[in-house]
Amino acid sequence: TQLLEQSPQFLSIQEGENLTVYCNSSSVFSSLQWYRQEPGEGPVLLVTVVTGGEVKKLKRLTFQFGDARKDSSLHITAAQPGDTGLYLCAGRPSNTGKLIFGQGTTLQVKP
Amino acid sequence: DAGVIQSPRHEVTEMGQEVTLRCKPISGHNSLFWYRQTMMRGLELLIYFNNNVPIDDSGMPEDRFSAKMPNASFSTLKIQPSEPRDSAVYFCASSWAGGADTQYFGPGTRLTVL
Numbered sequence: 180t181q182l183l184e185q186s187p188q189f190l191s192i193q194e195g196e197n198l199t200v201y202c203n204s205s206s207v208f209s210s211l212q213w214y215r216q217e218p219g220e221g222p223v224l225l226v227t228v229v230t231g232g233e234v235k236k237l238k239r240l241t242f243q244f245g246d247a248r249k250d251s252s253l254h255i256t257a258a259q260p261g262d263t264g265l266y267l268c269a270g271r272p273s274n275t276g277k278l279i280f281g282q283g284t285t286l287q288v289k290p
Numbered sequence: 291d292a293g294v295i296q297s298p299r300h301e302v303t304e305m306g307q308e309v310t311l312r313c314k315p316i317s318g319h320n321s322l323f324w325y326r327q328t329m330m331r332g333l334e335l336l337i338y339f340n341n342n343v344p345i346d347d348s349g350m351p352e353d354r355f356s357a358k359m360p361n362a363s364f365s366t367l368k369i370q371p372s373e374p375r376d377s378a379v380y381f382c383a384s385s386w387a388g389g390a391d392t393q394y395f396g397p398g399t400r401l402t403v404l
Contacts, residue, residue: 210391221294221381221395222333267333276321276387277346282332 182206183270185281192258193289200253200266200284208270211244211251212278216265258288292316294396296382302402308370311399314363315384323393324357324367325381333381339365340387372403 183204192198202211210229214222226235228244228251235242239262241254251268265285269278295314303309315322323338337347339359350357354373359365369376379400383393 212391219397221383221398223395224392227391271391275346276340276385276391277323277335277338278391278393280325280333280335 183268183279183281185266185268185284187284188282189285189287191287191289194260195257196288198255198258198286200268200286201250202252202268202270202281203250204270205249206270206272207248208279209248209273210271211248212269212271213242213251213253214267214269216267216283222265222267255286258286260288260290262286263288294382294384294394296380296396296399298399299397300400300402302404303372304404305373306371307403308368309372309376309401309403311367311380311382311401313365313367313382313396315365315382316394317363319384319386319394320362321385321387322359322365323383323385324365325383325395326378327381327398328378336367369401372401374403377401377403 186201212227213225215225216222226242231246231248233244239256243252265283267283268281271278297312321340324336325333327333336349337357338345342359357367379398381395381398383395385393
């Protein structure tokens with residue numbers, strides 16, 4: 180069974196601080212996605228990374244896919260209260276249409 | 291675009307009752323996924339369909355759970371009989387399998403089994 184472990188599970192920081200969320204597995208994924216979920220809503224895709232070592236930036240968010248395509252990180256610079264939410268990583272095993280989701284990281288950014 | 295539509299948004303029922311959750315995927319999408327989300331277990335894939343055909347139902351917890359997709363625009367997830375441990379938020383998501391694998395999630399159905 181392929182698993183994705185996210186850390187930390189919970190993070191509470193002050194506005195303006197930087198943070199990094201990690202997503203690790205012993206398995207290789209053909210692609211990895213990051214989703215953000217707000218209370219009462221479904222997850223919404225932020226980014227997809229496909230190539231080992233790939234780095235993508237979305238405003239203050241930086242996403243990296245590990246060289247071996249087994250892990251990923253999400254770095255947020257100068258966090259804002261609007262960044263508060265549940266962040267989920269999801270990996271797609273090869274030759275399958277399904278996604279394996281991590282447990283999620285609950286981020287709270289206090290003003 | 292209407293997005294993925296799920297109904298009902300909230301369901302409260304008593305143990306032993308049958309529960310049917312409904313999903314309308316985004317028009318043109320050919321893959322549909324049913325997930326269950328709880329605090330303890332996170333977001334778990336229950337079953338997914340490709341072109342209305344069930345591809346992987348290994349996540350369906352028990353025979354009490356069944357899912358159907360009679361056509362490209364409608365799917366149901368049924369629990370019969372329901373149990374308190376089935377209480378969770380159930381999400382439906384759809385995607386275009388030939389695209390970038392982006393899954394578009396519905397707003398979810400919050401199920402409470404008393």
